[in-house]
Amino acid sequence: MKITQVLQVLAAASVVASQDNNNNNNNNNNNGGDSTATGNTGGSSSQSSSSSSSSGKQYSSEFGVLEFDNFGFEGYYKHVKKLDDSDSCQCELASNDQRTIFSGANAPINEEVSVHFRGPLVLSQFGFYTSDDFQTGSSSGSGWTRQGYYDGESQTSENITFLTAAGDNSTCLGKALTYADTDGISKADSSQILAKDTKIISDEEFIIFSSEECGKSGFGKDCGVYRDDIPAYHGFNGTTKLFLFAFEMPEEESSDEDSFDYYNMPAIWLLNAHIPRTSQYPTNGNCSCWGSGCGEFDIFEVMNTTEANHLFSTIHDYQGSDNIQTGIQAQGYISRDTSSTMKGGVVFDSQGKVSVFLSNSTSLDETISASDINDWISSESSSDKSYTSTLSTVTNTGSGKTSAASGSIPFMLDVRYILAGFVAVGASVFF
Ligand SMILES: *[C@@H]1O[C@H](CO)[C@@H](O)[C@H](O)[C@H]1NC(C)=O
Ligand SMILES: *[C@@H]1O[C@H](CO)[C@@H](O)[C@H](O)[C@H]1NC(C)=O
Ligand SMILES: *[C@@H]1O[C@H](CO)[C@@H](O)[C@H](O)[C@H]1NC(C)=O
Ligand SMILES: *[C@@H]1O[C@H](CO)[C@@H](O)[C@H](O)[C@H]1NC(C)=O
Ligand SMILES: *[C@@H]1O[C@H](CO)[C@@H](O)[C@H](O)[C@H]1NC(C)=O
Numbered sequence: 001m002k003i004t005q006v007l008q009v010l011a012a013a014s015v016v017a018s019q020d021n022n023n024n025n026n027n028n029n030n031n032g033g034d035s036t037a038t039g040n041t042g043g044s045s046s047q048s049s050s051s052s053s054s055s056g057k058q059y060s061s062e063f064g065v066l067e068f069d070n071f072g073f074e075g076y077y078k079h080v081k082k083l084d085d086s087d088s089c090q091c092e093l094a095s096n097d098q099r100t101i102f103s104g105a106n107a108p109i110n111e112e113v114s115v116h117f118r119g120p121l122v123l124s125q126f127g128f129y130t131s132d133d134f135q136t137g138s139s140s141g142s143g144w145t146r147q148g149y150y151d152g153e154s155q156t157s158e159n160i161t162f163l164t165a166a167g168d169n170s171t172c173l174g175k176a177l178t179y180a181d182t183d184g185i186s187k188a189d190s191s192q193i194l195a196k197d198t199k200i201i202s203d204e205e206f207i208i209f210s211s212e213e214c215g216k217s218g219f220g221k222d223c224g225v226y227r228d229d230i231p232a233y234h235g236f237n238g239t240t241k242l243f244l245f246a247f248e249m250p251e252e253e254s255s256d257e258d259s260f261d262y263y264n265m266p267a268i269w270l271l272n273a274h275i276p277r278t279s280q281y282p283t284n285g286n287c288s289c290w291g292s293g294c295g296e297f298d299i300f301e302v303m304n305t306t307e308a309n310h311l312f313s314t315i316h317d318y319q320g321s322d323n324i325q326t327g328i329q330a331q332g333y334i335s336r337d338t339s340s341t342m343k344g345g346v347v348f349d350s351q352g353k354v355s356v357f358l359s360n361s362t363s364l365d366e367t368i369s370a371s372d373i374n375d376w377i378s379s380e381s382s383s384d385k386s387y388t389s390t391l392s393t394v395t396n397t398g399s400g401k402t403s404a405a406s407g408s409i410p411f412m413l414d415v416r417y418i419l420a421g422f423v424a425v426g427a428s429v430f431f
């Protein structure tokens with residue numbers, strides 16, 4: 001997406017929004033506005049309150065570990081009820097009565113998520129793990145069991161499926177998901193294993209799902225409504241989960257910056273798995289649950305070419321923020337090493353503590369003890385310090401507020417729905 005194109009769409013969006021506004025009593029009770037911050041553990045406003053460790057490092061400097069505390073809240077989002085692939089693009093979201101209420105540690109990222117990769121990137125290993133009760137920094141919790149695995153070297157693939165958007169293009173929903181061929185980005189007719197040392201370049205993306213197939217598409221079904229004719233798979237579920245990666249993010253070799261939308265801006269991120277199965281880049285935000293806050297977690301993301309060697313972490317939901325495009329970003333970064341393999345990942349512990357780290361000690365074994373993970377994290381935070389952002393405690397299930405909003409999507413929310421398609425990769429760089 002070129003910046004100019006986005007601006008055009010933004011202009012169009014505000015026209016639609018103001019029309020809606022007329023029909024809508026100017027009802028502004030969007031998710032963020034409804035939020036009540038209670039018992040705020042961070043001790044400050046409804047915005048996420050942040051505090052860095054005692055490292056003395058400045059705002060937005062380098063850290064070894066990026067952490068979010070108190071992640072997860074009681075809130076809601078709306079699933080897609082009807083997808084419309086025609087040019088008129090009249091997708092429909094669930095009504096207020098049908099909204100999905102979530103709560104607890106790491107919510108809504110405790111739901112099934114898909115794992116997304118954008119180049120320039122080489123993925124050599126991927127692992128998905130769950131634990132009954134892991135607590136970061138504590139030796140009392142349980143360890144981790146691998147539930148999904150890819151190893152390029154040995155061409156091992158366990159409980160994962162590589163998909164990519166190489167299917168039919170539609171004005172409304174963008175390109176459909178297909179199986180990814182061994183190059184990660186071409187269409188294949190059946191599930192393939194990514195070839196060893198496959199490099200995807202700027203703008204190119206592939207996605208990892210589990211190998212559990214979805215049942216039929218339908219509102220309220222196991223995978224909800226999804227796009228016709230896509231290979232539809234479940235994502236990676238669970239409150240307490242861990243994703244590990246061994247990967248390279250080499251410099252983009254092409255110097256033709258203008259021919260790319262995300263030039264030299266690699267990323268690894270998680271989306272609520274419903275999003276890519278409906279549409280990751282729709283022209284109408286009602287074709288995805290993203291804008292209503294079903295969740296995105298950016299693990300390692302280059303945000304702009306000015307800071308091309310800085311990997312940021314961002315949450316896109318409504319926990320203490322009403323701006324889902326910007327989301328809540330840890331105000332620090334982890335360095336991108338463009339010349340060697342990086343290893344690390346993200347831990348979502350049982351208490352809603354999230355740690356994003358890179359450590360050369362990382363090893364993607366079948367089981368990982370609690371003490372090993374804790375050692376990897378703590379050795380990085382002691383050498384390079386950690387940055388901790390404590391999120392506000394938020395309750396927003398929309399209850400008691402629905403009478404005013406009944407039957408209509410609030411004006412503010414509408415604008416976000418429309419924008420949603422352009423930031424679903426976490427590319428808040430435009431805004
Ligand atoms: C898909 O179609 C849209 C609208 O027709 C077009 O703008 C876009 O460039 C196409 N995308 C690709 C990847 O061909
Ligand atoms: C595969 O991953 C899914 C999604 O998390 C999980 O429910 C399932 O138990 C896993 N299957 C195996 C065989 O590990
Ligand atoms: C997903 O995980 C959550 C939290 O651990 C659990 O409550 C839920 O039953 C799981 N869903 C499925 C489909 O396994
Ligand atoms: C690049 O992204 C970082 C992280 O979001 C931000 O702090 C910085 O202002 C951005 N720089 C530019 C030039 O947009
Ligand atoms: C990992 O090892 C490489 C190569 O020796 C080194 O350049 C890099 O700084 C190390 N990374 C971390 C996170 O320690």
Ligand SMILES: *[C@@H]1O[C@H](CO)[C@@H](O)[C@H](O)[C@H]1NC(C)=O
Nearest residue numbers: 016020093284285286408409
């Ligand atoms: C999205 O759905 C809402 C509620 O039905 C509707 O008011 C709005 O016009 C839709 N937005 C678009 C862009 O179609």
